[in-house]
Amino acid sequence: MSKTEQDLLSNIALDEIFAAGRAETPAPSEALLARILADAQGVQEAGLAAARPRAAPRPSPWARFAEALGGWTSLAGLVTATLAGVWLGFVSPDQLNTLSGGLLLPETGGTAIYALEDILPGDDGLAAFYEEGGQ
Amino acid sequence: MKMAFDAQSEVSDEALLVAYGNGDRAAAMALTARLAPRVMGFAARMLGGDRHEAEDVTQEAMLRLWRIAPDWRQGEAKVTTWLYRVTANLCTDRLRRRRGVGLDAIPEPEDGRPGAAEAMMQEMRARALDEALAALPERQRVAVVMRHLEGRSNPEIAAVLEISVEAVESLTARGKRALSASLGQRREELGYVED
The missing domain is CATH 1.10.1740.10 (RNA polymerase sigma factor, region 2, helix turn helix motif)
Structure with missing residues (x-):
């Protein structure tokens, strides 16, 4: 069915109908607003909870190793001591022998100048221990 | 509210x-x-x-x-x-x-408040508008509602529909003409009596 211009509502009348529509716009109810705010809070709390593990990630194996030794300062001390040991082994042991008063190394090759009992406390006690059969 | x-x-x-x-x-x-x-x-x-x-x-x-x-x-x-x-x-x-x-x-709208004839006419026109809008193709409806009921600009409507401003103008014009035609058939009911 074709429309003639007379069938059409005038622009003025249409504007009035739009105005009536704007005046009758439904507003959200209190209950709807409460539901929307509850959703907002739920999403917000879920987001914050999900963000927490990201804030404290699981430490790497290397970091956990360092922590087990007592932290990075202890690790630095350990490295220093290790390097010092390597260095002492590398430089001439004669100097160490001098410092130890000749106790560490024999002056002539092949013969130890000390026995096990020499460096254990109370050689008598140890002998007695052997004699009693370890009781 | x-x-x-x-x-x-x-x-x-x-x-x-x-x-x-x-x-x-x-x-x-x-x-x-x-x-x-x-x-x-x-x-x-x-x-x-x-x-x-x-x-x-x-x-x-x-x-x-x-x-x-x-x-x-x-x-x-x-x-x-x-x-x-x-x-x-x-x-x-x-x-x-x-x-x-x-x-x-x-x-039907729940709010059936009695009142002056003007208020009743406004309600009737709003309901007729809803019915006429419901008969429009969806994109025409979006364009007409946003432009004439929500008061949004053509560029914003273009962004919502992801089309050009010219296309929005065309949609709105066709939508308004379709509304004029369908509401024109109810002119007496809506208080627009021929002189």
Whole structure:
């Protein structure tokens, strides 16, 4: 069915109908607003909870190793001591022998100048221990 | 309806959304007070005046806004434009599911307040408008509702529909002509008597 211009509502009348529509716009109810705010809070709390593990990630194996030794300062001390040991082994042991008063190394090759009992406390006690059969 | 907690009226929607994403609860209240009535009005127009369905759509659209808040890219789109687009899509989905259900199935407005003849006429015209809008193709309906009931600009409507401003003008013009035709058949009922 074709429309003639007379069938059409005038622009003025249409504007009035739009105005009536704007005046009758439904507003959200209190209950709807409460539901929307509850959703907002739920999403917000879920987001914050999900963000927490990201804030404290699981430490790497290397970091956990360092922590087990007592932290990075202890690790630095350990490295220093290790390097010092390597260095002492590398430089001439004669100097160490001098410092130890000749106790560490024999002056002539092949013969130890000390026995096990020499460096254990109370050689008598140890002998007695052997004699009693370890009781 | 007025809400007492819309105290941040000078802050932009986008700033409020970012604040909400950062854990600010007051921002959610301000955004709800500001945006929920617009979404509700738009959804109701798109859904032929069905208040119950419009409330469901409003809650869903706002829920999507809350969820996107942490990932919102500032400066890319207006919050209202994004929200109108989401609402229009939600309404379209519902209208397609509703296919085959006539306008008679849409409940009468609950508010049947008695009053002056003018108030009754206004209500009747608004209802006739809802019915006429419901008969428009969806994109024409979006364009006409946003332009003439929501008072949005053509560039914003173009952004919502993802078309050019010229295409919006064409849609609006065709929509208005279709409304004039369908409402013209009810001119006496709507108080426009021929001289």
